[in-house]
Amino acid sequence: MNSKILKVIYKKFGDCFIYQKTLMNIPVIWINRNMLLNIMKFLRKGKYSFDMLFDLHAIDERFRNNRDGLPKSAFTVFYHILSFNYNDLMIKVSLLDESDIWLPSITNIWKNANWYEREVFDMFGINFKGHPDLRRILMPFTWKGHPLRKDYYSRATECDPFNMTNEKQYIEQEALRFYPEKWGMKLENNNQDYMFLNFGPNHPSAHGAFRIFLQLYGEEIVDCVPDIGYHHRGAEKIGERQTWHSYIPYTDRIDYTGGVINNLPYILAVEKLANIEIPERAKIIRVMMSEISRINSHLLFLGTYLQDLGAMTPVFFTFTDRQKAYEIIESITGSRMHPAWFRIGGVAQDLPKGWDRLIKSFIKYMPKRLNEYKLAMMDNAIIKKRTRFIAIYNTKEALEWGITGPNLRSTGFSFDVRKHRPYSGYENFDFEIPIGNNGDVYDRGIIRIEEMYQSLIIIEQCIKNMPEGNYKSDNLFTIPPLRKKMMYNIEDLINHFLQVSWGTIFKPNESFQMIEATKGINSYYLISDGNNTSYRTRIRTPSYPNLQHIREVIKGACFQDMIAHIASIDFVMSDVDR
Incomplete structure (x- = not known):
């Protein structure tokens, strides 16, 4: 009370x-x-x-x-x-x-x-x-x-083998048929016949297996129904069968553009269950790698955003810059797209020799490139014409639909979890929160560029203030002992065997952690039942509410404006369907 x-x-x-x-x-x-x-x-x-x-x-x-x-x-x-x-x-x-x-x-x-x-x-x-x-x-x-x-x-081996007969295929295809009346749409009105169009589920501008049922009168969108689920893989169900450690690689795939950022909310929620104190070096390493992944994700957004608007060249420039980010990620973690590098209690390895030279080169190179993006792309008259005052929504509407991240901040509302509910040491960093003015397609694009500037500022502070010390906790319940200790100490050997073969067991409790992911607030809600796996793993992703809002914001717009709006959302379907 x-x-x-x-x-x-x-x-x-x-x-x-x-x-x-x-x-x-x-x-x-x-x-x-x-x-x-x-x-x-x-x-x-x-x-x-x-x-x-x-x-x-x-x-x-x-x-x-x-x-x-x-x-x-x-x-x-x-x-x-x-x-x-x-x-x-x-x-x-x-x-x-x-x-x-x-x-x-x-x-x-x-x-x-x-x-x-x-x-x-x-x-x-x-x-x-x-x-x-x-x-x-x-x-x-x-x-x-x-x-x-x-x-x-929860596994394919627990059910009968899958068999697609001709009859079953017909039934499944028939179930996908769109009947406008069932979705509250009229075939005609005042002697006007409407056209119904399937946008997706395999369309380049749909950004994945995503479909929208469109009711059109000419090029005007009278109504639309977003349809998701084509990419569902049961990530929450998998979380209830994998051990606390072995589930970490699955978190990478929730938002496959976010890299290690996906690990962080899960790791932090588990660490609450285990009551682990994280070394300062591990915290700053996590922040640094998360911000590099944020830049990488925003560059992907920027290239495809402009490509959907008809600008073909930018995607080649942004992917060139993403390669430089990937070189850093690969040099430090050993992997590129799905490092699964964060660990319960810290990170997988310490930073390699020369890590700072590679990152310093990157943060020296990127500001000039971002300036070029703003000047050549976002200041382009055609881009402005296609994006300004298109698909507008205000802060009140954004909050009603659960929209977070850059899409919320584009409405002029300043809320960033890193600043207002800091985690992993973000309270020790000095950075600003870019916000927009109109909540339109243009603002949602320019804010990502401004956020990349801020990420570079955070990364520079990480380099200057990287402390010495351990890169992981020495808590025996979460971190397997070092091999050199395990080979000479029977207790470490037993602990290693139990963790690898059976998995760590946490006391019954519930924990929760939200973070500012690349596309908005991502969170994990975990329940431990005193076992080596999670009893309930709930993943709240930012892309999910963003797509639900499409029907509300795009009615009455032209078809090409819907393409621009979808491009500005910055979503991936694995983040929606899980």
Whole structure:
């Protein structure tokens, strides 16, 4: 009850909730189903209103062994709501009976709950009464079962061999057929016949396996429906079968343009569970490598962004610069695109000799290139004509849809997790947060360039202030002992054997960590049940809400403006579908 918001809820609703103690650094409360709508409305529009529905998902509690002090529950739905003025809040609702798993929809309170509720329905089979269009979102419409339930198989070897007959192929293709009436679209209106167009799922400007159903009148977009799920690989399900260490390489693939940044929120959440203190050298190495990866990702965005607008040359320049970033990443980590180099307790190896000369050369070279990008590309009259005041949304709309990162900051709202909720030592760095003015396609492009300048400033500070010391913690529960010790000490040998063959076991608890990833806020919510694997791994990605917002912002625009808007979002489908 030390939290201000808990006192406010208690004063308004009385003793209606149960407080759960976790390692998440935010209050977690359990409420009854019949209280959900009232509390959500109060938290949305009351005196202490929250700014964003950050996440919404579920937990299958039926096989959880360590639930001391928690309410009885077969399935739990949790709502993470975010505030920029005070602490966040997680609300959990317990569903006791497997045959009666439903909740009222909160789509009328938080717009971006739409896709999240659909995903919970898809993955767990939980119904949301009052939802405007409750259907599967990641799995095919013909799919049987709910993959994130604990009694659903997690490996191909646990199910029958896959066989695609002609009959099954016809059924699957027929299920993908788009019927406008089922999505609330009219075939005609006032003697005007509409054209319906499939954009994707294999279109260069779709940036991956992503489809949009378009309702067109000439070149004007009357309505559209984004359709995701073609890239779903079950990353959260995999997190429940891999050991804490062996899951690290899977995090690389969530946003395949982000490199080691993807490791960081998972690693930090695990370190909270393990109560590990990280050496200062490891923290700064992580920051430095993360910012190099951020520049690498933003360069990819810039090249493809301009290419989608019709400028063919820039992508060759940006990929040339990305190669220089990759040379640094490869020299330090041994890999390029998916280093999986961060470790629980630190990093995989210490920095090699000469690391500073390579990075100094890079940060000396890049500012001039960024100046050229601004002058030759973003100051180009044609680019400005295609991007200024196109696909505009303001801060209020961005927060309603859960948009974070550069796309939120383009509206003029200054929020960066590195600055406002610092992690891994970011509080010790001096840098600025670029913000936009109009929240349009142009601002979303120019902000990435400005952020690369700031990343170079952070990297330079890392070089100047890199401390001596260990590059990883000496905690025996998370870091395997050095081989030279293992060969001469029986205790180190046993510890190494247990960690490699069985995996580290953490005490039952829950942890959470958000970071400022390349495309917005990325977070991991982990539950340990006293085992060598995570009981529940929830990954909240920034690209997911950005695509949900397309339908709202692009209605009434021209088709070519939609291409420009999609280019400005900066998403990858692995970050959406997981």
